[in-house]
Amino acid sequence: MDRIDCNVMSETYIAQSKSIAARKLGEEMMIMSAVDSTFFTLNRVATAIWQAADGKTPLSKIAASLCEEFDVSRAQALADAEQFVKELSPHGILLVSDQPLAAAS
Amino acid sequence: MSLMSEMNQRALTLGVPLSVQFDITYRCNERCVHCYLDHDDHGELTLSEITPILDQLADAGVFFLTLSGGEVLMRRDFFDIVAYARSLQFNVKVKTNAVMIRESQARRLRDLGVEQIQISVYSHRHEVHDAITKLPGSLRRTLDAIRFLTSQGLKVTIANVLMKGNFSDGPGVVALARELGVAYTVDPTITPMMDGNRNVLALRISGNQLNETFRNPAMVGNVEEFCAPPLAPDESVMEGYPCSAGHTACYISPYGDVFPCVQFPLPSGNLRQQSFLAIWRDSTQLKEVRSIRAKDLPTCSTCSHVGSCTRCPGLAFMEGNMRGPSTADCEKSFQRTGIASANMLRLGAAAGLVQIQAAVH
Numbered sequence: 001m002d003r004i005d006c007n008v009m010s011e012t013y014i015a016q017s018k019s020i021a022a023r024k025l026g027e028e029m030m031i032m033s034a035v036d037s038t039f040f041t042l043n044r045v046a047t048a049i050w051q052a053a054d055g056k057t058p059l060s061k062i063a064a065s066l067c068e069e070f071d072v073s074r075a076q077a078l079a080d081a082e083q084f085v086k087e088l089s090p091h092g093i094l095l096v097s098d099q100p101l102a103a104a105s
Numbered sequence: 106m107s108l109m110s111e112m113n114q115r116a117l118t119l120g121v122p123l124s125v126q127f128d129i130t131y132r133c134n135e136r137c138v139h140c141y142l143d144h145d146d147h148g149e150l151t152l153s154e155i156t157p158i159l160d161q162l163a164d165a166g167v168f169f170l171t172l173s174g175g176e177v178l179m180r181r182d183f184f185d186i187v188a189y190a191r192s193l194q195f196n197v198k199v200k201t202n203a204v205m206i207r208e209s210q211a212r213r214l215r216d217l218g219v220e221q222i223q224i225s226v227y228s229h230r231h232e233v234h235d236a237i238t239k240l241p242g243s244l245r246r247t248l249d250a251i252r253f254l255t256s257q258g259l260k261v262t263i264a265n266v267l268m269k270g271n272f273s274d275g276p277g278v279v280a281l282a283r284e285l286g287v288a289y290t291v292d293p294t295i296t297p298m299m300d301g302n303r304n305v306l307a308l309r310i311s312g313n314q315l316n317e318t319f320r321n322p323a324m325v326g327n328v329e330e331f332c333a334p335p336l337a338p339d340e341s342v343m344e345g346y347p348c349s350a351g352h353t354a355c356y357i358s359p360y361g362d363v364f365p366c367v368q369f370p371l372p373s374g375n376l377r378q379q380s381f382l383a384i385w386r387d388s389t390q391l392k393e394v395r396s397i398r399a400k401d402l403p404t405c406s407t408c409s410h411v412g413s414c415t416r417c418p419g420l421a422f423m424e425g426n427m428r429g430p431s432t433a434d435c436e437k438s439f440q441r442t443g444i445a446s447a448n449m450l451r452l453g454a455a456a457g458l459v460q461i462q463a464a465v466h
Contacts, residue, residue, distance in 0.1 A: 019218045021196030023168040026119055030112055030168055032196050034218040037260070039108055 014062075014085060015055030015095045015102065022050075033093050040093070045070055049084045053094065055101040059085065116353045117346075121166035122385055124354040126367050129155065129186060130175040131359055135202050135238040137225075139268055139308050141298045142175065149359040152182045154377070156189050158357070161381040163193040173200035173367075175359070184213055191217045198223065200264075203250035204243055211253035221260045223290075224251060227268075229277035237271060251285050261287040267318065268295060268308040279323040291324045294433060297423050299370055309433070315440040332441045335413045342412040343400040350418060351394035355385070365394045369419030371427070394418070397428060404430050408447035410438040 016022070019034040029042040029050050042050055048069060052062045059081050066077040088094040095101060106114075116123040130149055131142045150158070162170065170190055177183050177199060190197050198221045199214070206214075214222065224247060228234040234244035254261050263285075265278045275291065282289035293310055297303045310318070318324055325331040346352055350366035351373075357363055361376035363384045373391045374384030385391065397418070400406050405416060408430075415438070420431035435446035 018191075020194065021168065021218075021220065022194045023163070023166060025112060025115055025121060025123075025166060025168070028115075032168075032220070034196075034220055037220070041108060041112065 011098045012059040012085070013055055013057070013097050013100050014049075014053040014059060014089075015097075016050065016053050017093050017095055020093045031093055033091055035092055038091055040088070040091075045080050046084050049081055050094075055095070055097075113349075113353060116166070119166075120386070122162075122353060122355055123167065124169040124171070124349070125162055125167045125357060126171040126173055126354075127158075127162075127357045128173050128175060128359050128367070129177055129183070130180050132179040133174060133176040133202075134179060134204055135176065135240045135243060137227075137238050138270070139237070139266065139295050139305050141296050141305065143298075143300065144175065147360060149180075150361050150376075152185055154361070155186055158361070158376050158381065159186075159190055159193055159195075161376075163195065165382050165385060168196055169198065170195040171198045171200060176205070177201050178205040178210070184210075184217070187214070187217050187219065191219075196220050200225075202238070202243065202247060203254070204240065204246045206250035206253060208253050211250070211257045211259065214254070215257040215259055219259065221262060222254055223262045223264050226263045226265060226278055226281065227271045228274035229281040230274060233271050233274055237268070248281075248285070251287060255286055261285075263287055263289050265289065265291050266295070267291060267293045267310050267314075269310055269314075270308065272310050272314050272318075275318065275324060276321070289323075291318065293318055293437075294417075294420075296368055296420065301423070312436060312440055315437065319437075319441050334442050334444060335410045335438075337409075338399075338412040343398065343406065345399050346395075347397060347399060347402070347416055347418045351391045355391075363388070365391060366419050368417055369394075369422055369427075371419075371422060394427065402428050402430075404448050404451060405446075409444060410435075410442070410446055414438045414446070 020031055021034065022029060022031045024047065027044045027047065029047040031040040031042065045066060048066060049062055052065065063077040063081040064074065066072060066080065067074055085094065085096055089096045113123060131144055132146055133144050172186065178201060187197060197219050199219055200223045203224045226234065226247060227237045231244045235241055251261055263278065263282045265275060267275055279289055293315055295305055295309045298305060319332055320328055322328050350369050355363055355365055356367040357376065362372055363374045363376065365371055365373065371390050373388040399411055405411055414434055416434045417431045418427050420433055421427055421429045424432060430446065430448035432448065435448050438446050439449060
């Protein structure tokens with residue numbers, strides 16, 4: 001997988017789709033797609049990214065907050081954020097744009 | 106173990122109520138002959154009372170929210186309730202007779218992201234279905250609604266309660282579900298009324314009919330698996346819990362009363378007087394339900410079916426003892442496997458199965 005360039009990452013915005021059900025259980029997030037009933041669980045890092053996916057905060061800033069919260073390097077945080085977007089966006093539960101966005105259907 | 110089973114196990118460990126059924130009204134436009142409810146409104150929760158309850162459920166970790174009744178669409182604010190629940194990211198399932206669902210309501214349910222609609226259908230024949238619901242034209246309207254819902258891409262399940270009066274129509278409903286492209290689930294359980302009246306139990310299908318149902322792959326799936334003899338219980342079975350009621354699930358009535366389950370009428374607190382979490386964590390009734398392990402069931406712990414029985418503690422409670430057997434489930438276990446339950450043997454109910462003649466001297 002190619003690493004997303006930091007400059008591109010800084011212009012990436014993510015938002016939770018409205019077509020999902022989600023709840024935190026312990027330290028993990030459960031998510032179910034209302035479109036195809038696919039069920040996901042997110043680990044602590046992914047849960048933190050998910051909860052920050054408000055459509056307004058650039059992914060680079062979300063990744064930076066992971067550095068502080070999980071004591072990981074910026075490179076690792078970016079890699080985690082990149083992987084998160086790559087894995088969830090094809091299922092329609094995470095919206096991705098190069099512009100700020102509101103949560104959409 | 107599936108991801109969902111893992112989450113259930115985690116919820117059990119953490120004491121999280123993963124699933125709640127919330128009956129938002131007992132009012133109904135049908136008068137089904139087997140219904141366990143009284144349909145008068147004795148002071149339903151208002152929308153302004155329901156929204157903070159939903160907030161509390163979300164904070165408590167509830168993920169699966171089933172809105173049921175009565176008929177949910179008898180409430181004019183039904184869609185406001187669904188919209189609020191969806192804004193809190195619940196996985197919402199709706200149980201309805203669908204008589205009041207037309208194209209616009211179906212579209213609204215889709216737009217709100219409702220996960221599944223469960224609809225009661227008693228027969229593929231109008232005269233049989235309508236005689237059970239006591240609402241002329243109800244099957245026609247319900248089937249129209251199913252088509253509206255599926256055309257919106259919504260997932261629909263037909264729930265087919267089997268009684269003496271519609272037993273022979275089971276295969277017809279299976280075929281109808283197939284034709285409509287929706288899921289089918291069979292329920293042969295008729296429960297006593299919430300006030301304890303047991304007259305409706307006369308509608309239950311017979312043992313032979315139960316046996317026939319359990320050998321129909323269209324109704325139960327893999328018959329060999331479904332009817333397999335019980336495995337010897339191991340320690341995990343004996344240390345296990347009878348069901349999810351009060352452990353990872355509970356029921357809320359239209360008046361804010363909290364129960365372990367819709368089929369378990371043990372009042373455990375009221376949401377007009379206490380917060381949901383205060384009831385969930387501290388109710389003496391729920392604590393008692395949670396304290397019961399399979400090994401604590403005086404008769405059932407000695408039963409060969411203990412690890413595979415669908416024993417409902419709520420039905421047992423309605424028979425007088427939440428630790429006792431549920432005779433309806435004894436009958437199901439027996440009809441599935443041909444092996445009498447410990448309770449049947451204790452009561453001599455299986456005497457008709459094995460004739461032992463005393464020696465003549």
